[in-house]
Amino acid sequence: MTPRIAIQEAPFDLAEETARLTEGRSDIGGLASFVGLCRADDGLAAMVLEHYPGMTERAITRIAEEAAGRWPLFGITVIHRVGRLPPGAPIVLVLTASAHRAAALESCAFLIDWLKTGAPFWKREELADGESRWVEAKAADDAAAARWTAA
């Protein structure tokens, strides 16, 4: 199983990605998906996402490999957009496929929790008044990722 990992400016298509993951297979009993969207908090005009080409793909590959080692998965897709995104735009897609729902759901949550804390992306908010500010890392995100390493 080779995870499909993509960093791109272009939008992604959930139906197309689902079809790509399940095409020609009849062993998948559960497919979980997470789509992260750009929320319009506090007069947000656009979110600008930056990444570290090379390291970002590497970090996501490692996280996907860890998920594949922990759960019996048939497929993993992670697509993360970069560049300038308007409110409401999809930012990130995680798909996981397995024989049963628990593995699909848990690994999908694991992947998005780790993506938030373990992959080099940075968000800058552009506000309607022309101001701009970098989003700060949240302790809640660290806690969400840490629950997967708790004994």
Next chain:
Amino acid sequence: MRVLYFAWVKQHVGVAEEEVAPPPEVRDVAGLIDWLAGRSPGHAAAFANRKTIRAAVNQDFAGPDHPVTAGDEIAFFPPVTGG
């Protein structure tokens, strides 16, 4: 060695990357930060609060004690905020 900057670290320093040749006393990430901070007021501003700086050596996250050598690719950036 090649040093890359991202997000507000890049804004402070003023460039996305630079080729540097620190003296031999610079042996680890913390030492490199100390040396880089002396290069310009922008570098000093970028590294003013060490607690908010994260680093990678050759595209792997690295702590302050991680060794650095000529030929390495070192990156400095704020805590990540993707997803």
